[in-house]
Amino acid sequence: MNEEEVRQVVSDALERVAEEDADLxxxxxxxxxxxxxxxxxxxEEVDEEWDVDVEYNRVGEDDVSKAIPMEYLKSKISDDVDPEDLDxxxxxxxxxxxxxxxxxxxxLVIETKKSGSSGEYDREKLTxxxxxxxxxxxxFVTLSVGGQGEDSPYDCDWYPFEE
Known part of the structure; x- marks a missing residue:
């Protein structure tokens, strides 16, 4: 899939969340x-050749993970992130x-955060x-919750992020 197709798939899926699961x-x-x-x-939107998973942690049968070691992330994030969140x-x-x-x-990798929360840490993870x-x-998707998203129920920020 090319970039335009990926962006459209994400947009369509987020629109369905906003329409069909607005109560969430x-x-x-x-x-x-x-x-x-x-x-x-x-x-439902992507080609059949692709799998879609939530918080996936493996690559096949081997003990190889599709995860990032926390020590790597700790070296990348700023000092204003709460250390209690990094255990x-x-x-x-x-x-x-x-x-x-x-x-x-x-x-494609998607990191989400609900409105009202800082997304710096999640942007570093996504990077x-x-x-x-x-x-x-x-x-990086910001989800507007609790009636905060009057203009749009979500906002997408695609990697690479602008400074």
């Missing part, structure tokens, strides 16, 4: 509930479009996924 955004439910629905709609040993992408079992058949795990495309 309105009630400000857990981010995983929203990203699950996003993944369901992405699965995990590895982090996993919110949603990916890839080929299971193929370490470098990675089409690491694209650069270290060779995803073709990456997008």
């Amino acid at each position: 955004l309105e009630y400000d439910v857990n981010e995983r509930s929203i990203t699950h629905k996003l993944a369901v709609y992405l699965r 995990a040993k590895t982090v996993y992408p919110d949603v990916i479009v890839h080929k299971r079992g193929e370490h470098y058949e990675n089409l 690491a996924y694209v650069e270290e795990l060779e995803y073709d495309f990456g997008v």
Whole structure:
């Protein structure tokens, strides 16, 4: 899939979340509930050759992970990120479009954050996924929750991010 097709697929899937699952955004439910629905709609939009997964942590049968070590991320983020949020040993992408079992058949990585939350840490994670795990495309999605998104229920910021 080319960039235009990927952007359209993401837009279409996010529109379905906004239309068919508006209550998830309105009630400000857990981010995983929203990203699950996003993944369901992405699965319906992408070619059959691709798999869509939420918080995926493996490459085939080997003990190889599609995750980024936390130590790597700690070296990349600024001092204003709360250290209490950095206790995990590895982090996993919110949603990916890839080929299971193929370490470098990675089409798209999506990191999401609900409105009202800082996204710096998630942008750093997304940058690491694209650069270290060779995803073709990456997008940071801000989801407007609790009635905060009067103009749009979501906002997309595509990698590479502008300063």
